[in-house]
Amino acid sequence: MKNKYLMAMVLCFCMLGANAQFYDDMEWPAGNCPAHWGGGPPFGCPPIGVGNAHSGVQYGYIPDDGTTDVVLDLGSKVAGEWGLKFWMFVPLGKEAYWNLQGEYPVGAGQWIVGNIYFNRDNTSPGVGEIDDTALGSVMFAFPHDEWFEIIINVDISSGINASTWQFYADGVEAVPAGTPFTNGSGTYPTSLGGVDFFSINSNNQLYIDTFDYINGFHTPSLGIDDVSAVVFSVVPNPVANFLRIHSQEDIISLKVYNIIGRQVMESNNSDIMDVSLLADGIYVIEVTTPKGIGLQKFIKK
Template identity: 30%
Template sequence: MKKMYILVFMAFGFTFTASAQLYFENFESFNLGDISPQSPHWRTWSGVDGGAEDADVVAGGQEGNRSLIIDGSQITDQLLLIPGNPSSGQFAVGFYLAMHPGKSFYFNMQAALTPGSDPWQQALMGGNVYFNCDGASDGVGIVTSTTDCSAPEETFSYPVDTYFRVTCYYDLDNQTWSLRINSNLVFENHPFAFGTQTFESLAAIDFYSASPTNEGYIDVVEILDQTTVGTEDFDATVFSVYPNPVKNVLNIQSMAVVETVEIYDIMGKLLISEKPATISPNINTSNLSPGTYLAKVTIGDASKTVKIIKQ
């Protein structure tokens, strides 16, 4: 049987390489309550695990039974640490976000690492990112160098009362970043430059309770290294899939239009074939039986295949 599997993989030219996934979290393995004591990838601004600054894992989520809430306490200040603290290359940070009507949300990028459990040293670059900055602008987001919402440098829209995908693309070499909401590239090449801060590294994403109306639910967090994706030139087809294992919906995070998605069983039988012709499509896998499958993703004239597990 093992020989047959090898022949199947060779026949289809399968490879299990896509962009390098540095971190993935859907919070399903966490207990309800403070996140920092449960994971080394998250820390508070003060460096003290637990307590008022810590964001809470709560019931309910984009697909599973857990998510992370950034509340309106104006105290919660949660940092997502970037593995490796990179100073060059291209990286993507993505997460699902849900906000109820009348609620706000805020995050920023931190450009220098504070070591250990010391209080974090402010290193904001790339601007303040607000969703519904004034609490009365549902569906409108801005990037600004101010904290009073009066001078937006970028403006974008987002859906309300449903989960949507937020993807930040950080180009550390050119010190610019771009933002995608679901499949829509809402702005690109916004400069890191912010006050007198100098760029040292992509250290963290700061989720802060910036106002009393702040309330956002985060789920399916992913950090990707998109600097190199293999020995061949495959820039147009940088993608990742999540969640994996998958229950009902397989999300494909991409920077370019996905032409086709084909899912095979391990014997090479084609079970699902879709032509989404969109960036970052979602594929319904609810009819698949539990087991191991191969998802072949085609972007332009190139294809890559990844192994997925259906729960």
Template identity: 25%
Template sequence: MVLRLLTLFLFITASTQAQFWTENASGFPLTTTGLSKIHIVDDNVAWATGYDGTNPNVNVQRFTTTSDAGATWTAGTIDVGNTTLGISNISGVNASTAYVAVHPTAAGQQGGVWQTTDTGATWTRQTGAAFNSTSSFANVIHFFNATDGVAIGDPAGGFWEIYVTTNGGTSYTRMPSANIPAPATNEVGYLAQYTHLNDNIWFTTSTGRVYHSADKGVNWSVFQSPLSDFGGTNLSGDISFSTPSKGLIQDNSGNLFITQDAGTTWNVVNVSGTGFPYGGAIAYVPGSNRVVSTGGNTAFAGTSYSTDNGTTWTNVSTDQHIDVAFLDKDTGYSGGFSTLSTQDGVYVYSDNVLSTFDDLATQGFSIYPNPTTDFIKLLSINAIEKVEIYDLNVRLLMSPENTDQINISHLATGAYLLKVSSNGTTSTQQLLKN
């Protein structure tokens, strides 16, 4: 079914940009600290790591976390006993417990997995995820829930070093080579380059391949992507899946590729609209056709979104956004840069544009933005024949003939009923005027 956009703004106002993201303080005490590698636990809890936004080569061992849906963030230090060890990524399971993958930055060092159970006050190494080979390099730790987790590292001893735990990290089991397709020559993974959905997890490699497990990291398959490398100097990419079968790859030039068969085949997405993908990070709203793209490169910075699997894009802003993650249609975050510990550094999704499209399935049309202060636009499955706006006493106030842009700025603040006649049927939704 093709959706017809019956009202299209050819510009995005400043108020709409601000509505999509609300910027809050990340809590990082040092200026220009970037926030990235976001892991959303639930509607209220999320964790992320920090890095030096001025010189990314400077090693930073910092995290920040929220337990109130992004309104406030508390930052701290990841003390793993050696300030030169690198932090690959962070994965939380609740407001107090999280895990970090740690990698060596020099010969002779040993990384692995560390856990905190006191919101980052102390960190303890989990010895079961050994990572003790001279070629060991931990790229990813991910917990699906409070007990089940997987740690993913580069090949060691001829096969990928992947550990699985079912008891919160008390013990880990390395997956045998029979469970994992063999690495290509000189193939390695990348820091925090993975995505997850329910029991599924995917990680990307230096040969442009994507490894996938549908059972929390126990058994793996692999497919070749359209990219030759996911983390090269000139070519890199990010990946996100909406369902186990449907996923998108975005390269650093903003090119998109989609699969509908779990990665067996990929097709180029021919993008259009008033925006475009930004080539940095990409994130589906799970189980939907909606996707958000961000860019942190100063020459290619911004946020945009698509509601049709990346075909049509709407631009939101041109601010630098380092990372992006969405739990659902209501909960999402993006990384920025701190200037003060009490000011900016993290973007919290605060719009309804990613959820208004649910009304299409049940009522045939949706209103955006809603609430609004002035103009609205409508999305409808079928051509709109008539629009009427009533007050709550069912008195007709407006019957606009031009539905391309409906101006309700003259209406008093409050709730109204918007009735749409389309394809011989009539549907009504509530309209809120601020």
């Protein structure tokens, strides 16, 4: 596993700050996990692996046995502002799954925003999906074969029945702040209960590390892959037809590449591209301006 991201410089500050709920870099003896892991039978400690972790030397993993099921306790929060950040690694050719639970202990289960898939059924590499949100099914991009960051911010300051949330994957906002924390039917959860990591099938392979749960909100970490000479945005993302590029600099050219690096489109002196004929999937757009070149991922659906 290749960690392409900059390590946090002051991890101990995160652990000791007044807003910290817990920080877990999985550096504990196998089978002897902290109290925030568990939830009663059949739940328990996540399995532990050694080497190539995101931080330290150990990581948790959800294997391909179709039975492993572990729950991260988020404290059944019904008020306040809460932020969870952690790191994931999904090998190429594998998939992963987890969900957000509205109760802890889990009991019968209360899926707040449905299921959260990564490369669902091994048919959409690099594409994640949250399948039952207030916005409908939300798709997002993620990288295989490297660690990437997940951020979940939940605002319950006006009560659980008026709660909102925000979701980032690999530094990109997929669910904007202020989105109702409900399923597609508008049902609010009992609380912010926990995260249920489950081995969904025999192709499941998920590595997890560096959990940081705070009373407050997280912002994305700046990684090496995010550094660009040109700052620009693309909307909408995901896109079905026309992709618009917003840049403060004059755009000289636009190029689009597929996930294997082959150029599939090109345009000059334009801030819009018709991508309707592209196959569904993940692409990278390259923007060239007088100040240099910038890259950004987008999803065609």
